[in-house]
Amino acid sequence: MTTNSNTKLDKKDLMGVFWRSWRQDAVWNFERQQNLGSAYTMSRLVGKLYKDDKEKRARALQRHLDFMAITPHLSTLLYGILAAMEEENANNSDFDETSISAVRASLMGPIAGVGDSLIWGTLRIIAAGIAISFSAGGSILGPILFLLIINLPSIPLRYVCLFKGYEMGTNFFKKIQDSGIMDTVTYVASTVGLMVIGCMTASLVSFEIPLMVGSGDFVQPLQSYLDQIMPALLPLGVFGVMYFLLGKKVKTTTILLGTIILSIVFSYFGIV
Secondary structure, three states: OOEOOOOOOOHHHHHHHHHHHHHOOOOOEOOOEOHHHHHHHHHHHHHHHOOOOHHHHHHHHHHOOOOEOOOHHHHHHHHHHHHHHHHHHHHEOOOOOHHHHHHHHHHHHHHHHHHHHHHHHHHHHHHHHHHHHHHHOOOOHHHHHHHHHHHOOHHHHHHHHHHHHHHHOOHHHHHHHHHOHHHHHHHHHHHHHHHHHHHHHHHHOOOOOOOEEOOHHHOEEHHHHHHHHOOOHHHHHHHHHHHHHHHOOOOHHHHHHHHHHHHHHHHHOOOO
């Protein structure tokens, strides 16, 4: 093993990665998605490690410009691992630098899978449910709570992930995968997310039929019979239709406009 130098990263260098990671989606593009933000996040660290080797510095920046798609809240876990690998590559001439791109490409998917389940599939829906409840009552706390709930957990999460990723290097995810924790976390997060969606559908989607059935003293609202069959049956049906249309690649804007128009028409004729 041949050592070329002894350039080490310190806490200041890693904190630079931490702060830059917040701007990862600022230059999102359709071709390579978060690649520019990824290169920006790692650029200062790369500049320090390869300050005396222009060719290595160029290759390092080029590999971090490859396609990147990862949950921003957990992105620092991958950046911590990559930082450890870049440090090893800068100090060890026998290190295979192509392994950095391989690890980068192979880990972004699993991290994004866990992150999307936890953040977008669970936390965001919980935050939206709480925010909508307050907003429906005219409280300004609605949007404020949404922003706080979705963003505050990201601060310690990014910090811990970054330093743990750097500390454990490439062995981090291998240990996690071998223990089976990733599959459990993904399953639990997905289950909680689906439960929250179900609760939001029942409590926040309003769809009732004011029609009456029967005659004389036995006149009853049709809605009461539907509720006896299954509470929130009609909101569930509305949600099912929207989900079906999304599966048929119908645009969300089309579904939204259609819902608004149908709501106005049904309301005008007293159907709902």
